[in-house]
Amino acid sequence: MSIQEIADRLVELCKAGDFATAHAELYADDCVSIEPDGAPVKEVKGKEGLAQKGKQFDEMMEVHGFTVSAPIVADEFFSIVLGMDATFKPTGQRSNSSEIAVYEVKDGKIVKEEFFFRPQGSGM
Template sequence: MKEEIIIMTTKEIATTLVNMCRNGQIEEVKELLFSPDIVSIEPREGLLPLETRGMDAIRAKAALFVSHVAEFYGSTISDPVVAGDYFSVAWDTDLQMKGEERKTNHEICVYHVKDGKIVSEQFFY
């Protein structure tokens, strides 16, 4: 008997991402939903590179960011807005970076889905 492969829709992927991230499973969601060839784009050069390609680089980028966080107080993630193969969420994060004052980051995250996986993410803040 041939095993059937079920590919999630963009809406299912969006809902899964939001639910997992709201439950603190940010790294797990990447392993489950991201394509091995994922591309991540930041709005400007700074602590994080403008463009990151591939899961190994995504993991390293996340580790770099976390290494600069002094205190994490929480986050709020909107319900997703889905349009075709894309979805977006508003994500507010309350944190204190090392050597900085506590602040809330406000960003829009836009994801592109292809063949049942997230192939790109782009952040606007």
Template sequence: MNTMEIARQLVALCRQGKNEEALQTLFAPDVVSVEAVPMPDGQQEAKGMAAVKAKGEWWFANHEIHSASVTGPWPHGDRFVVGFQFDVTNKPTGKRMTMDEVGLYTVRDGKIVREEFFYDVGM
């Protein structure tokens, strides 16, 4: 698949809530995922499929999702961006919030090799 085909497939799978399938089929085994700020465990960067999967599992385990939407993709060469909007409650704190986030994805050899997330860090 080319970059735009991967981008469209990622958006389609995310809209269906098939994040695990997206990870397994579209991402490289050595993918790197970078957050705007460090996660609660102190890590800002997750390296490799297992670490990225664990990060996603932590997020879904710690947030009750009331609604979610995905916008895009918007391509730029071997990269593309996708918008994510969430209405969630953080389970540990009980705080409900809306999140507006952009993911920048880099593709090489038909797989996503890097994802970087941008969002308001004052949330």
């Protein structure tokens, strides 16, 4: 698949809420996922790390709505904007947030994803 095809497929799967298929189909076994400072988990490695991060997210958040932009592709990278309406389960606080996600592709697989947003309560 081309980088554009990978980006389009990721957007399709994210819009459907099918993150497990996205990870299985599009990510390299040794991929890296990086969150900003202040996020509960800063970095995970590998598909198992992605699965654990997803499980932690599901335990902490109740998602009411999710949006995904069209991808922007440049060289070996693409970016999307993710929006979310969710409630933080431990506090019951509901909020709307958005973030920019940047993905790096090598040999037909996503090898790195990095998310850019201000974690709530980060004081930034």
